[in-house]
Amino acid sequence: MIAPGATIGILGGGQLGRMLAVAAAQLGYRTHILAPDRESVAAQTASSLTRAEYDDRDALAAFAAACDVVTYEFENVALGPVEWLAERIPVHPAPAALRVAQERVAEKRFVEGLGGRPAPWAAIASRADLAAALERIGTPAILKTVRFGYDGKGQTVIREPADADAAWDAIGGPSVLEGFIAFAHEFSILIARGSDGGTVRYDAPDNVHVDAILRTSTLPAAAAVLAQVDEATALAGRIADELGYVGVLACEFFVGPDGPVFNEMAPRVHNSGHWTIEGAETSQFENHIRAICGLPLGTTALTGRQVTMRNLIGDDPWDGALTEPGAHLHLYGKGATRPGRKMGHVTTVTR
Numbered sequence: 001m002i003a004p005g006a007t008i009g010i011l012g013g014g015q016l017g018r019m020l021a022v023a024a025a026q027l028g029y030r031t032h033i034l035a036p037d038r039e040s041v042a043a044q045t046a047s048s049l050t051r052a053e054y055d056d057r058d059a060l061a062a063f064a065a066a067c068d069v070v071t072y073e074f075e076n077v078a079l080g081p082v083e084w085l086a087e088r089i090p091v092h093p094a095p096a097a098l099r100v101a102q103e104r105v106a107e108k109r110f111v112e113g114l115g116g117r118p119a120p121w122a123a124i125a126s127r128a129d130l131a132a133a134l135e136r137i138g139t140p141a142i143l144k145t146v147r148f149g150y151d152g153k154g155q156t157v158i159r160e161p162a163d164a165d166a167a168w169d170a171i172g173g174p175s176v177l178e179g180f181i182a183f184a185h186e187f188s189i190l191i192a193r194g195s196d197g198g199t200v201r202y203d204a205p206d207n208v209h210v211d212a213i214l215r216t217s218t219l220p221a222a223a224a225v226l227a228q229v230d231e232a233t234a235l236a237g238r239i240a241d242e243l244g245y246v247g248v249l250a251c252e253f254f255v256g257p258d259g260p261v262f263n264e265m266a267p268r269v270h271n272s273g274h275w276t277i278e279g280a281e282t283s284q285f286e287n288h289i290r291a292i293c294g295l296p297l298g299t300t301a302l303t304g305r306q307v308t309m310r311n312l313i314g315d316d317p318w319d320g321a322l323t324e325p326g327a328h329l330h331l332y333g334k335g336a337t338r339p340g341r342k343m344g345h346v347t348t349v350t351r
């Protein structure tokens, strides 16, 4: 067990790190952020900050010496530095989880090997591959970069075969083509797995995305989601077991005609779990800290009949939430407002 008083290192400086640092502080831990960004909203709530590139070996060595355990809040950290740290200090989730989640082809193969079903897909390395894949998968389809996509970045919809040239011009590199799933609902499974292999799971939220960015998570989810939750949860559990995972794991699914369609996994706390701060007995952030420090996991029961989380994106107004009954406002402390930028969120719990 890594006892309270110890220092938790966090790779990444965004709002997920910020909320992890708050949860860690509540349990008596210190946190140390390592991130290259000029603005780190995580550092505003953490105990220390090292502003450095992830591959800066001197900075990494000092970071390893200053921390008792390391986690990450951002899955696009290069694998090399994380593996380097893991040779010197406990890193959770283990780099194997990051390796799988960073690369869409590896992720889909891994999940298929565990009995999961992604949308029909093909690995694409050339314009000719794309033509062949479009023949097989048909349209509409989505072309996604193999690496470094988030919030809809690095993906483009191909509505009809004539869109293929424009899509290839936009992506133009290692990618996957996915059949478009005409789903009525999207949901996510969040589980926390402890170092003893025990897991807890959260109720599955119904997630609504607009322009590929999460807008709302609502609980309880629609009946169509609830009917697929057990199968999706079992898959998330197999993923976590296979990876020897420690921490919070998020898996996103579409409600498919014959069961859950796996979209992607995130080896970290997740935006569709922000509602757990007030809407569950133990938040995803606290359970992640508990897991990586070897503490018992907390219960995840809903605290109300209904819970809704809405993201504040770009210049969405936030002040109305201050007078809304049952609403909990979270602002991330970001300096500049930009269209599509997640600035905060509001969770409403109906008891």
Ligand code: AMP
Pocket (backbone or CB within 6 Å): 119, 142, 144, 149, 150, 151, 152, 153, 178, 179, 180, 181, 182, 183, 186, 209, 212, 213, 252, 263, 264
């Ligand atoms: P991703 O970054 O891959 O999670 O995609 C972001 C969002 O785009 C998803 O949450 C969906 O709303 C949408 N999307 C991604 N892939 C597909 C697909 N194969 N079919 C339908 N919608 C998709």
